[in-house]
Amino acid sequence: MTLSGRVALVTGASQGIGRxxxxxxxxxxxxxAVAARNQDxxxxxxxxxxxxxxxxxxxxxxxxxxxxxKSTLKSAIAQFGKxxxxxxxxxxxxxxxxMRMKRxxxxxxxxxxxxxxxLCIQQVIGSMLKQRWGRIINITSVFGQMGQAGQANYSxxxxxxxxxxxxxxxEVGSRNITCxxxxxxxxxxxxxxxxxxxxxxxxxxxxxxxxxxSPEDVASAVAFLASDDASYITGHVLxxxxxxxxx
Numbered sequence: 038m039t040l041s042g043r044v045a046l047v048t049g050a051s052q053g054i055g056r057x058x059x060x061x062x063x064x065x066x067x068x069x070a071v072a073a074r075n076q077d078x079x080x081x082x083x084x085x086x087x088x089x090x091x092x093x094x095x096x097x098x099x100x101x102x103x104x105x106x107k108s109t110l111k112s113a114i115a116q117f118g119k120x121x122x123x124x125x126x127x128x129x130x131x132x133x134x135x136m137r138m139k140r141x142x143x144x145x146x147x148x149x150x151x152x153x154x155x156l157c158i159q160q161v162i163g164s165m166l167k168q169r170w171g172r173i174i175n176i177t178s179v180f181g182q183m184g185q186a187g188q189a190n191y192s193x194x195x196x197x198x199x200x201x202x203x204x205x206x207x208e209v210g211s212r213n214i215t216c217x218x219x220x221x222x223x224x225x226x227x228x229x230x231x232x233x234x235x236x237x238x239x240x241x242x243x244x245x246x247x248x249x250x251s252p253e254d255v256a257s258a259v260a261f262l263a264s265d266d267a268s269y270i271t272g273h274v275l276x277x278x279x280x281x282x283x284x
Contacts, residue, residue: 044122046157052226070093070117072098125173128176154198155201177274217270224254
């Protein structure tokens with residue numbers, strides 16, 4: 038699976054799944070625009086990619102800010118000439134039982150996790166249509182498929198990404214652009230590191246493969262969907278959950 042000559046943009050790339058996806062896409066030959074709020078972490082990531090012989094550039098971006106999304110993605114396209122692969126990975130949680138959930142926490146999660154994906158797609162779609170090739174990959178979640186108590190906002194945003202994925206797939210399929218989603222299950226990241234060991238052990242017992250996933254597991258799925266090997270797959274949700282949810 039070579040991505041040589043391709044340009045990828047990954048949001049939420051400063052840590053966790055986004056960082057690992059950027060490293061994997063670069064390893065497979067793509068030039069990578071990495072975007073997130075933490076400029077220092079992005080610079081470290083770019084240095085790592087360049088040191089390994091890849092090509093990358095960092096773009097400070099708060100995806101919840103529409104004007105920042107527009108200006109940053111325009112800058113990325115101007116620098117690289119195009120965006121072939123878009124990975125909408127940026128996401129936050131603001132967990133609370135629905136009866137206590139503040140409207141501001143609902144809005145923040147929907148804006149960051151769902152609205153930003155629509156905004157990013159809107160900015161790169163012209164480039165993809167022009168060259169009649171593109172890969173849009175939205176990082177959703179198993180909890181967008183099965184729900185999770187205390188995460189009404191997060192689950193709604195991730196379920197929304199699945200609907201967005203299918204709608205975009207139908208809109209642009211005739212132009213050789215695919216749009217798919219990857220739905221991770223329990224993945225070992227900074228977001229899950231705060232959970233107790235007991236919680237993690239109990240979670241692992243619910244997973245048929247008997248272990249929590251790694252960011253590399255997710256990155257492998259993203260790299261596949263970005264490649265020509267996945268050229269006849271669109272509107273699909275690829276589960277990376279160790280069997281936590283089937284069917």
